[in-house]
Amino acid sequence: MNGLLNTHSSTTLQASFWDAMLLAGLPDIGLAGSVMIAFGVAVSFWLQLLFCWIVVTSFLSGDAKYDIQYLKEWRILYGHSVSFFDHTSGASLVSKVCQGRPFEREWWNNALISEINAYLTPVFPTGSNDGTGFTVGVVLSAMAITIWACHITTELQSVSSFGMAILRLPRGRTEVSQDAEGNRAFESISRRRLLVLGFVVIARFGAVAGG
Structure with missing residues (x-):
């Protein structure tokens, strides 16, 4: 009929404490069941907050080894410094790190370059590894x-x-x-x-x- 407002609505309850809160306090659920539902909702909420806190503090903060300013200073003060040249081969620290020689693979500098290269590896190799296109x-x-x-x-x-x-x-x-x-x-x-x-x-x- 015209002029009537249908307020009927339906939704499927999920198998979770959140939706079970709708049933808390009903006679069929009982006191023990209602307490368990309320406890489950509280635990679920705090676990969600804990997850958010872990993500913010552990995954969204900057990584010290990717500090661009520090990398620039290391390259100028140490990487190309004559004091750190290999007198046998005449190679600088930067040269050794970039070449990835076996005895230098333990250095964090070489490990950082390896991570960057792995990130920029093309999914579909095209002969160029310039970091453009679809990389891994x-x-x-x-x-x-x-x-x-x-x-x-x-x-x-x-x-x-x-x-x-x-x-x-x-x-x-x-x-x-x-x-x-x-x-x-x-x-x-x-x-x-x-x-x-x-x-x-x-x-x-x-x-x-x-x-």
Whole structure:
């Protein structure tokens, strides 16, 4: 009929503590089950924060061995210094590092060059190794970012769907109905339960977006 607003909405609950919070406090769940759900939500939230903290502190900070200024100073003060020339072959430290001689492979300078060369290795060799085109490092980084973005998008979609579903439920006493096949549906939700779930959704959204 025209003029009627259909507030019915549906979403599939995931097998997670986040979605199980919707059931906490119901008679069928019991006190012990509700406490376990709340504990699981708290642990999941803090684990997400711990993961974000590890990423920020360990993977987003600069690496000292890639300090460009230090590399420039090393090349000028030591790499081309006469004091460090090999008197037998006449080779400088820079020459030894770039040539990658067996006895110099333990030097961090040579290891750094090896890492850079491995990153810039072309996926499809074309005879030139100038770091242009599709290199191993670029392709691997792009794949990792794409997989991460797909996972985050799926999680955010799940959180949004859950949040919209509970917002569209009529207010009142929390009522759960059951059909002949045993499927259950929420007919209404109390404002207190909605408030608690609102905080859970916001916390989950922030944890997922931050991760």
